[in-house]
Amino acid sequence: MKEFTFTVTDPLGIHARPAGILVKEAKKYNSSITLYKGDKSCDMRKLLALMGLAVKQGDEVTIKIEGDDEEECAAAIEKFMKENF
Numbered sequence: 001m002k003e004f005t006f007t008v009t010d011p012l013g014i015h016a017r018p019a020g021i022l023v024k025e026a027k028k029y030n031s032s033i034t035l036y037k038g039d040k041s042c043d044m045r046k047l048l049a050l051m052g053l054a055v056k057q058g059d060e061v062t063i064k065i066e067g068d069d070e071e072e073c074a075a076a077i078e079k080f081m082k083e084n085f
Contacts (some may be wrong), residue, residue, distance in 0.1 A: 001076035031067025
C-alpha cells in the first residue's frame with residue numbers, strides 16, 4: 001500500500017473540472033484509490049463522491065493506493081494533485 005498526504009492550495013479547493021480529470025486519471029489504474037478528509041473518505045473513481053467531500057483550500061487529505069500497479073498509480077496521482085490543486 002502507498003499513501004501520501006496533500007494540502008490543497010487551490011483557492012477553489014477540489015472543484016468540478018479538475019476533479020473530473022482526476023477521476024479519469026484514477027480510472028486508468030487497477031489499484032484501489034481512496035481519498036480521506038478527516039473522518040470521511042471516498043473512492044477517487046467516483047466524481048460525485050469526490051465532490052461530496054467538499055475539499056477546500058487549506059484542507060489536508062490523505063490518499064491511499066493499494067493494488068498491483070500502486071507504485072505507478074501513486075506517482076501519477078501525486079503529480080496530478082501537485083499540478084492541479
